[in-house]
Structure formats: C-alpha cells, structure tokens
Amino acid sequence: MAPRFSVTYYIRAADAAEAKARALDIALEQTVEIPRDVVPKGYVEDEILGKLETLTEDPAGRPGFLATISYSDDDVGGDFLQLLNVIFGNSSIKPGLKVEDIAPSPGILALCPGPRHGIAGLRARAGIGENPLLMSAIKPVGLSTAELARRAHDFALGGMHYVKDDHGLVDQKNSPFDERLRACIDAVGEANAKSGGRTGFVPNVTGPADAIIDRARQAQAAGAGAVMIAPALAGYDVVRTLAAAPDFTLPIVTHPAFCGANVVSADCGFSHRAYFGTLHRLMGADAVIYPNFGGRFGFTREECLSIADACAVGMGGPKAIVAAPGGGMTFERVPEMREAYGNDVMYLIGGALLQQPNLVDACRRLVAAVNG
Amino acid sequence: MAPRFSVTYYIRAADAAEAKARALDIALEQTVEIPRDVVPKGYVEDEILGKLETLTEDPAGRPGFLATISYSDDDVGGDFLQLLNVIFGNSSIKPGLKVEDIAPSPGILALCPGPRHGIAGLRARAGIGENPLLMSAIKPVGLSTAELARRAHDFALGGMHYVKDDHGLVDQKNSPFDERLRACIDAVGEANAKSGGRTGFVPNVTGPADAIIDRARQAQAAGAGAVMIAPALAGYDVVRTLAAAPDFTLPIVTHPAFCGANVVSADCGFSHRAYFGTLHRLMGADAVIYPNFGGRFGFTREECLSIADACAVGMGGPKAIVAAPGGGMTFERVPEMREAYGNDVMYLIGGALLQQPNLVDACRRLVAAVNG
Numbered sequence: 001m002a003p004r005f006s007v008t009y010y011i012r013a014a015d016a017a018e019a020k021a022r023a024l025d026i027a028l029e030q031t032v033e034i035p036r037d038v039v040p041k042g043y044v045e046d047e048i049l050g051k052l053e054t055l056t057e058d059p060a061g062r063p064g065f066l067a068t069i070s071y072s073d074d075d076v077g078g079d080f081l082q083l084l085n086v087i088f089g090n091s092s093i094k095p096g097l098k099v100e101d102i103a104p105s106p107g108i109l110a111l112c113p114g115p116r117h118g119i120a121g122l123r124a125r126a127g128i129g130e131n132p133l134l135m136s137a138i139k140p141v142g143l144s145t146a147e148l149a150r151r152a153h154d155f156a157l158g159g160m161h162y163v164k165d166d167h168g169l170v171d172q173k174n175s176p177f178d179e180r181l182r183a184c185i186d187a188v189g190e191a192n193a194k195s196g197g198r199t200g201f202v203p204n205v206t207g208p209a210d211a212i213i214d215r216a217r218q219a220q221a222a223g224a225g226a227v228m229i230a231p232a233l234a235g236y237d238v239v240r241t242l243a244a245a246p247d248f249t250l251p252i253v254t255h256p257a258f259c260g261a262n263v264v265s266a267d268c269g270f271s272h273r274a275y276f277g278t279l280h281r282l283m284g285a286d287a288v289i290y291p292n293f294g295g296r297f298g299f300t301r302e303e304c305l306s307i308a309d310a311c312a313v314g315m316g317g318p319k320a321i322v323a324a325p326g327g328g329m330t331f332e333r334v335p336e337m338r339e340a341y342g343n344d345v346m347y348l349i350g351g352a353l354l355q356q357p358n359l360v361d362a363c364r365r366l367v368a369a370v371n372g
Numbered sequence: 373m374a375p376r377f378s379v380t381y382y383i384r385a386a387d388a389a390e391a392k393a394r395a396l397d398i399a400l401e402q403t404v405e406i407p408r409d410v411v412p413k414g415y416v417e418d419e420i421l422g423k424l425e426t427l428t429e430d431p432a433g434r435p436g437f438l439a440t441i442s443y444s445d446d447d448v449g450g451d452f453l454q455l456l457n458v459i460f461g462n463s464s465i466k467p468g469l470k471v472e473d474i475a476p477s478p479g480i481l482a483l484c485p486g487p488r489h490g491i492a493g494l495r496a497r498a499g500i501g502e503n504p505l506l507m508s509a510i511k512p513v514g515l516s517t518a519e520l521a522r523r524a525h526d527f528a529l530g531g532m533h534y535v536k537d538d539h540g541l542v543d544q545k546n547s548p549f550d551e552r553l554r555a556c557i558d559a560v561g562e563a564n565a566k567s568g569g570r571t572g573f574v575p576n577v578t579g580p581a582d583a584i585i586d587r588a589r590q591a592q593a594a595g596a597g598a599v600m601i602a603p604a605l606a607g608y609d610v611v612r613t614l615a616a617a618p619d620f621t622l623p624i625v626t627h628p629a630f631c632g633a634n635v636v637s638a639d640c641g642f643s644h645r646a647y648f649g650t651l652h653r654l655m656g657a658d659a660v661i662y663p664n665f666g667g668r669f670g671f672t673r674e675e676c677l678s679i680a681d682a683c684a685v686g687m688g689g690p691k692a693i694v695a696a697p698g699g700g701m702t703f704e705r706v707p708e709m710r711e712a713y714g715n716d717v718m719y720l721i722g723g724a725l726l727q728q729p730n731l732v733d734a735c736r737r738l739v740a741a742v743n744g
C-alpha cells in the first residue's frame with residue numbers, strides 16, 4: 001500500500017446516515033467516479049478508492065458532519081493539479097460540501113516542497129528583524145509608467161518593504177509590462193540609494209499560458225524583489241512550478257483575484273484556513289494576500305486569524321509563510337491589527353496612503369505606527 | 373474613447389439605493405481599486421473607471437437588482453486573465469454578487485477568437501450529420517494501460533464518437549500518460565479499422581504549468597482526436613492559448629473539475645449560462661462538460677438548458693460550441709434528454725455503460741436510442 005493523505009470535509013446533512021452516504025459518495029466521486037458495484041476488486045478498490053476514516057458531528061455547530069477521507073499517493077501521480085482534483089474536483093460541484101482541512105502525506109510534501117523563502121526569507125531580504133512586513137501597491141490602472149514609477153519611489157522612500165503592481169496592471173498600452181518593470185525597479189533602487197533601505201519591487205505576473213513562467217523569469221533577470229501571481233486565474237500549478245524551479249529564486253506573493261467563490265459561500269468551496277493557508281503553502285507562496293476583516297470585504301476576524309495560523313503552524317516540511325491582509329486598511333486600524341496579528345504579518349496598505357497629501361510622509365507615519 | 377464591453381451582475385440588496393451603492397463599488401473595485409476621491413481626473417476617471425449603465429430590479433424575482441457595468445477595452449490590455457480579473461477579480465470575494473451575463477466588445481472578440489471547430493467541426497471530424505454527438509470516458513484510475521485501452525477500443529467499436537480519459541487519469545505509475553496515449557490511440561484506431569468509424573481519442577491534458585501546453589502538442593503529434601483540459605485547475609488561459617495557436621489544430625473539450633464554487637452558490641460566482649456558456653466559448657472550448665440535471669449533481673433543467681443556449685446563441689464571432697452534459701446519465705434518461713436538448717448536444721455517458729455485461733453492445737444500444 002502507498003502512503004495516504006487525508007482531507008476533512010464539512011458535509012451538510014440532516015443526520016449521520018445521510019452524512020455517511022454523502023461521505024462514501026465523495027470517496028467514490030473523487031477517485032474512481034464509477035458506480036460502486038463496478039469498482040474493480042484488488043488494487044482499484046483497495047488502494048485507489050477513497051476511504052472514509054472518521055465521521056463526527058460538526059464541532060462548530062453547523063447543520064452537518066465532518067468526514068475525513070484518505071486517498072492514496074498513487075492516485076496523485078506526481079501531478080499537483082491532480083492533487084487538487086482528488087481533494088475537490090467533481091465534489092466541488094455538489095452543494096453543501098466544504099473542504100475544511102488537508103493533511104498531506106510525506107509523498108505530497110515531496111511533490112509540494114513549499115515556499116523557497118517563507119516569512120523569514122521575506123524579512124531577511126527586506127533587512128528587518130522579527131517585525132511586521134509592509135507592502136503597498138502602485139495604482140490605479142490608467143496612470144502612465146512615469147506616474148506609477150513615481151509612486152513606487154515614494155512608497156519605497158517612505159519605508160515600505162515591498163512595493164507591488166496593482167493586480168490590474170498588466171500590459172496596457174499606457175504602461176506596458178516591460179517598460180513599467182524597468183522603470184519601477186529603477187525608481188525603487190533610487191529610493192533605496194537615498195534611504196539605505198532594501199525595498200523590492202513586485203511586478204504582477206500574468207499573460208498567455210505559454211508566456212507566464214517566462215515573464216516571471218524576466219522579472220527576476222530585471223532585478224525584481226518578488227513576483228505576484230493570482231493562482232485562481234493563472235492556474236494552480238504556476239506558483240508551484242516557479243517555487244520548485246532551481247533557477248527561480250524570487251519570493252512569490254499570491255493575489256486572491258477571482259478566487260472568491262472558493263471561500264465566501266458557507267455552502268461550497270474551502271474553509272479560509274485550508275484555502276489561503278494550507279493550499280497556498282503547499283503551492284509555494286511566500287506571502288498570501290487576502291481581504292482583512294473589517295474592511296470592504298466580508299471576512300470575519302476569526303476567519304482571518306485562522307488563515308494566519310495556517311500560514312505558521314508546523315506542517316512537517318513547508319516553511320512558515322506570511323499572511324498579507326489587505327483591502328481597506330487605514331491608519332486608525334493599526335492598533336486593532338497589531339493586537340490581532342502580532343508581528344508575523346505583512347500589512348498591505350495602499351488606498352489610505354494615497355489619500356494623504358504627502359505619500360512619503362504617510363508611509364513613514366505608517367511604519368512608525370506599525371512598529372511603535 | 374476605446375470601445376467598451378459590459379458585464380451584468382446580480383446584486384443582492386434590500387433596495388435600489390443599496391444596489392446602486394454596491395454597483396458603483398463594483399465599478400471602482402474592478403478597475404481602479406482606490407477610494408473614489410483619489411481617482412485621477414481625465415483618462416483614468418473617464419476611460420478606465422467602470423461605468424454603471426443600467427440598474428433594474430431582478431426580473432427573476434431574487435431579492436436584488438441587475439446592474440450592467442461597462443469597462444474599457446484599454447483596461448484589458450490584450451490579456452485574457454485580466455479580462456476575467458476586470459469581470460470579477462476582487463468582486464468575486466464579496467458575497468451577494470453574481471456575474472449574470474458578459475457582452476463582449478469587438479476588441480474582446482479579437483482577443484478571444486473562440487473555438488477552432490465548434491459543434492460543426494466536432495461533427496465533421498466524427499463523420500456524422502446533425503445528430504447528437506456521443507462521448508465516453510475510460511476509467512477508473514488504477515486500471516492498467518492495457519485494461520484502459522481495451523475499454524477505449526470497445527467504446528469506439530460500439531460507436532461512441534469521442535472516447536476520453538477520465539479526468540483523474542494523469543501520469544500515474546500504473547498507466548503513465550505517454551504509454552496510455554499511444555495505447556489508446558492505437559486501440560481506437562484498431563476499432564475504427566473494424567467499424568469504418570472515425571472515433572477520436574481525447575487524452576486528459578494536465579501537468580506542470582511549464583509542460584501542459586507541450587503535452588497538448590504531444591497529443592496532437594501522436595494522433596489524438598481532441599484534448600481535454602480543466603480550466604479551473606490548469607488556468608483560464610490554457611484553452612485560449614491552444615485554441616489561438618496556428619499550429620494547434622485539435623478540438624478542445626473542457627472539464628468542470630474544481631470549478632464548482634463558481635456556479636453552485638446562489639450567493640457568489642457566475643450564472644450557469646455565463647460560466648459554462650459565454651466564458652468557455654470566449655476561451656475557445658469546442659465542447660463543455662457540465663453536470664446534467666437529474667443526475668448526481670444539483671443543476672436544474674433550466675440551468676442546463678441555459679448553458680446549451682449560451683453555447684449556440686449568436687455572439688458576433690465565436691462559433692457555436694456543444695454542451696456536453698454528463699454525470700449519471702443512464703439509458704432510461706435518453707428520451708428525457710432528447711426532449712430537453714434536441715440534436716445539438718454531446719451526450720457524455722460512462723458509468724452506466726460499464727454496468728452492462730457487454731460494453732460494445734451497450735454502446736450500440738445507446739447509439740440506437742439516441743438516434744432512434
């Protein structure tokens with residue numbers, strides 16, 4: 001028998017009998033996907049077919065049960081997309097099922113070595129100790145490269161550790177990717193020369209499927225400090241491929257664009273912890289952006305802290321990564337966020353800084369507030 | 373001013389004022405993503421910022437409104453992932469919003485030429501007239517290549533037009549991709565030689581992000597009849613890149629693995645029509661697999677027919693594609709499906725055929741029933 005990994009699902013069900021039937025259906029659907037009576041005896045039934053390991057009432061009090069199902073490493077076949085397919089491929093389409101937790105086997109951890117840098121590496125590259133990391137985004141789409149580069153310079157001069165493209169900045173005609181990449185790296189370098197800082201520029205890496213990996217390598221060659229990728233758009237293996245490539249050495253920041261349905265519904269998708277924490281860490285993200293509680297999105301404080309916890313908890317292999325809550329952060333909220341997240345966090349703040357009359361001063365006040 | 377495309381959103385809201393505020397928030401969030409008071413005048417405000425075009429009560433009677441918002445082609449910058457990001461990137465994370473419809477501009481249609489073959493091309497390659505198409509899947513994972521190839525042979529001999537890999541078949545050790553690809557193409561070719569048919573083998577194309585396009589080309593070189601790709605796993609640009617590549621000529625079948633959260637919740641994601649119809653057609657899929665009504669998934673008859681309609685309706689460019697409902701189809705349901713879908717459909721049936729004592733005979737009975 002090959003080693004097995006396991007997935008815990010929340011199953012909406014009226015009683016234990018219904019929950020068990022649904023759990024056995026998941027075990028079938030996610031592996032052999034044929035009626036139970038024609039599953040071949042031997043290897044297929046004994047090894048490949050999912051096994052229901054435990055079934056308990058939901059401890060969180062939702063109307064349903066938690067089922068833990070184990071799957072064979074053999075079924076994954078060394079393919080990260082197939083790992084996700086086994087975890088939730090077809091069952092994602094059945095309402096009232098949610099992936100609560102993923103417990104990788106040693107084989108899965110070999111397939112998913114995880115982030116190259118993690119939170120410790122991001123801090124080392126920024127030249128800071130165990131303090132919070134700070135990241136801002138240049139925006140909006142529609143500004144010229146010169147205007148965007150000026151904002152990158154000011155964010156860097158003000159002390160932000162990472163300055164990223166807005167995730168809507170791609171290869172638009174008024175700020176083409178190549179031009180913006182060079183201009184922003186130069187602008188951040190100029191600010192670093194003035195300040196003695198080590199701010200890194202983080203371009204948004206997107207584009208045609210046969211060019212996206214090359215564009216990340218182009219960013220590295222040009223002197224970027226990290227790259228940002230939206231896995232729900234670009235595909236779930238892009239980050240893993242880059243994180244595992246021996247000659248790609250930049251940290252990877254993930255953006256949540258287009259992933260919303262995977263987390264916001266109580267009725268489907270993943271728990272916040274499993275999606276933004278476990279899955280992104282297996283993927284090899286070093287920092288994971290998600291909407292903070294109390295901002296303009298609907299995540300609760302508890303959901304956000306479950307993400308931060310999953311970024312840091314021991315996984316038997318992948319390094320701890322950093323939670324990067326964003327989306328409506330303001331100066332006033334710094335004390336509340338410090339209390340919630342402690343030091344192991346990357347604050348993503350943009351719009352509120354741009355509302356201030358002087359961007360460099362605003363950044364410096366933020367740095368002081370976060371470390372004060 | 374550049375041409376504009378538009379997106380219609382369902383917005384859950386108690387009244388028109390709340391709906392309007394949420395709609396204006398979408399227009400901001402999806403484009404400039406900064407507070408309204410710091411949006412730069414001129415090009416950014418006039419061109420890039422989304423424009424609320426219409427706001428009406430939901431005609432379907434849900435508790436909310438339909439808002440149509442237009443976006444500039446300039447914002448897309450020739451990047452298909454950015455098109456999806458503009459349509460629903462960050463707003464996907466806000467509960468109570470759903471993409472109902474997408475109305476492409478000529479610029480978007482130039483970026484998305486659509487499928488190479490469409491339903492007409494799939495029929496021509498199968499050598500049939502305007503009859504329903506039939507597709508089966510070899511499975512389960514865990515069988516040897518020889519056993520899977522035997523099933524491919526029997527499906528083809530029985531008259532199925534396309535025989536595909538189960539979407540869980542990747543590069544597992546007991547049936548590696550290369551070996552299975554060759555063996556199944558040979559087995560289907562052998563059946564064609566006996567029957568005079570023109571069945572095509574459809575491998576499941578997955579793998580590392582930097583190898584997946586090459587694997588599709590490998591399938592073409594080996595003589596496959598089409599390829600199958602799961603866009604929600606592999607990334608949303610993989611199909612478009614292949615469909616647009618001059619030297620890639622196979623039809624593309626899409627699989628819904630991992631996409632469920634994008635459609636099953638009333639509270640988020642896309643309408644069935646927009647996701648499986650419009651979006652997959654823009655992407656360049658020739659056939660789109662989705663779970664049929666009355667099977668083991670929860671889609672309604674109306675939702676399924678809205679997909680079939682969106683696959684066929686005039687779009688001012690992209691060819692009509694074929695809806696491929698699957699998931700629990702049985703012999704008994706053929707009359708009901710004929711009545712629902714008519715002839716412009718690809719029946720995907722697998723498990724029910726494998727339950728029959730003789731696979732070739734079972735396929736022949738199905739072919740007769742579908743065309744009878």
